[in-house]
Amino acid sequence: MSLPAVTVVIPTCDRGPLLLDTLGQLRALAHPALEILVVDQTRQPTPEVSAALEALQRGGGVRWLRRARRSIPAAMNHGVREARGEVVLFIDDDVRIPGELVAAHAHAHAADDADIVAGQVIQPWQQPLPADEPGDPPGAEGDPDAFRFHASRAQVVRRFMAGNVSIRRAALVALGGFDENFVGAAYRFEADLAERACARGQRIRFEPAARVDHLKAPAGGTRSFGHHLRTVGPWHSAGRWYYLLLHPRTPGVVRRTAAEALRALAAREHLRRPWWIPVTAVAEVAGLALAALARARGPRHTLARAPRHALSREAAR
Numbered sequence: 001m002s003l004p005a006v007t008v009v010i011p012t013c014d015r016g017p018l019l020l021d022t023l024g025q026l027r028a029l030a031h032p033a034l035e036i037l038v039v040d041q042t043r044q045p046t047p048e049v050s051a052a053l054e055a056l057q058r059g060g061g062v063r064w065l066r067r068a069r070r071s072i073p074a075a076m077n078h079g080v081r082e083a084r085g086e087v088v089l090f091i092d093d094d095v096r097i098p099g100e101l102v103a104a105h106a107h108a109h110a111a112d113d114a115d116i117v118a119g120q121v122i123q124p125w126q127q128p129l130p131a132d133e134p135g136d137p138p139g140a141e142g143d144p145d146a147f148r149f150h151a152s153r154a155q156v157v158r159r160f161m162a163g164n165v166s167i168r169r170a171a172l173v174a175l176g177g178f179d180e181n182f183v184g185a186a187y188r189f190e191a192d193l194a195e196r197a198c199a200r201g202q203r204i205r206f207e208p209a210a211r212v213d214h215l216k217a218p219a220g221g222t223r224s225f226g227h228h229l230r231t232v233g234p235w236h237s238a239g240r241w242y243y244l245l246l247h248p249r250t251p252g253v254v255r256r257t258a259a260e261a262l263r264a265l266a267a268r269e270h271l272r273r274p275w276w277i278p279v280t281a282v283a284e285v286a287g288l289a290l291a292a293l294a295r296a297r298g299p300r301h302t303l304a305r306a307p308r309h310a311l312s313r314e315a316a317r
Contacts, residue, residue, distance in 0.1 A: 003106040004086040005034040006166065009079030011072055012093040013041040014220035016049030019093040023062060031103035034085045036062045039075040043068075070224065072186040073178035076162070077303055080172055088172065092163035094221070096213040104210035105166040115171035115202040116194075118160035119210035121149040128152045128208070135206065143252040145191065147206075157206045158198055162190045164212045171202055176301020181242060181294040184235025185222040188243035195247050232279050237264070237287025238294075245295040 008026060012019045019038065026036055038053065045053070056062040065082060067075055080088055089105050101119070108117040122128060129135075131152045140146030144158035175196050182189035194204060217223075222236075244257045261284055270277050 001107075001110050003103075003110050004168075005084070006087045006089050006102050006106050007079075007083035007085030007169075008033040008036045008089045008091060008102065009039060009076060009083065010036065010091055010093050011039045011041070011075035011079070012221075013070060013224050015093045015217055016042065016046055018215065018217055018220075020049065020052055022091070022093055022095055022097075023056065025095075025097040026102070027061065029097070029100055029102055031100050031106070032061070033089065033102050035083075037065060037079045037082055038062065039065050039067060039079050041067045041070045041075055071180060071183065072162070072222070073180045073182050073189050074302075077177040077180065080169060080177060080303060083169060086169060087166050088169050089166040090162055090164075091212060092214060092221075094215040094217040095163065096215065097211075098213060099209065099211055101164075101210055101212065104207060108205060108207040108210060109166065109168065112205050113203065114156075114205035115168050116160060116197060116204040117166045117210065118149070118157055118204055118206045119164035119166070119212060120151070120206075120208040121161050121164050122211065122213045123150070124214070124216055126150045128211075144194070144250070145252060145256060149206075151206065152208045153206075154208060155206050157204050159194050160190055160204055160206075163214060164210065165190075166210075171197070173303050175200065175202075175303075176299075177303030180300040180302055181297070182239045183290070183294075184233070184238060187236060187239035189239060192243055192246060195250065230276055230279065232282050232286070234283055234287035234290045237261070237284050238290040239287075241288045241291035242294055245291055246299070 010019065010022065023036065026033065053064045057064050065078065067078060076090060087105065087109055089102065105117050105119065120128065129148065129151050135147045135151035135153065135155060135157065137146060137148065147157050147159050149161050175193060178189055179192055197204065240257055240260060244253055247253060264280050264284060265277055270280065
């Protein structure tokens with residue numbers, strides 16, 4: 001069975017030591033990737049991390065791409081533009097890789113006609129579910145967002161987690177890539193692409209053999225945009241509202257969005273510190289306004305108009 005060539009893309013921000021550890025694990029795999037692209041949005045990498053990444057780049061197999069503007073979807077789209085592999089595997093910069101991750105994704109694509117392979121993601125408080133337990137919890141049938149990514153049974157799903165997912169490059173380009181209107185923490189940007197993929201008849205396969213253990217680092221990444229309960233900025237709420245405006249008929253989306261907005265205002269932390277409630281309320285209103293403006297402009301599917309391997313002006317290396 002011929003396996004597709006896999007490019008690994010790691011978007012990263014302010015997590016140099018964790019990133020280097022993740023790169024070390026990837027390079028030690030028996031079945032390595034064709035290439036590893038680090039799309040770095042760190043404003044000031046430390047000299048030690050810069051030297052290590054430059055050394056890896058000189059040694060071959062790792063390319064260090066710098067971006068000045070922080071955007072998760074834009075970083076992922078940039079990686080796709082630069083990728084040479086038939087399949088692009090996106091992983092978080094703060095993971096442990098307990099098995100042959102690249103091989104598991106490649107085998108899943110070769111054995112199935114799925115365009116997207118969603119890997120298993122184990123959070124720090126989780127263990128893999130028993131093999132006989134479904135990914136959908138009881139009573140959640142029909143809600144695509146209810147799937148539990150620590151399931152242990154391979155199955156067709158309607159969602160994926162961006163920290164461990166592989167997508168055929170041609171399929172992703174056909175969708176125009178990730179919508180860059182999802183700003184800040186870009187909450188729900190994966191669900192948007194999954195909705196568009198399923199609407200075009202693309203299949204998403206969940207493959208538990210492709211496992212990562214998410215470390216959920218307390219700093220860097222989306223946390224660079226501030227704590228979601230203690231910032232007046234819209235960077236954690238805009239994506240939620242934008243997704244609702246894009247996909248209002250998705251099962252459960254109205255109920256889920258309303259519940260999340262209310263939970264943000266009435267969080268346990270706010271009950272102890274009620275002076276943060278007005279701050280979060282402003283952030284929610286600002287997020288809704290920003291989402292409405294983005295919806296009026298229309299989605300930004302930038303891969304649809306970008307040539308292959310077109311180097312961004314922001315790519316310094």
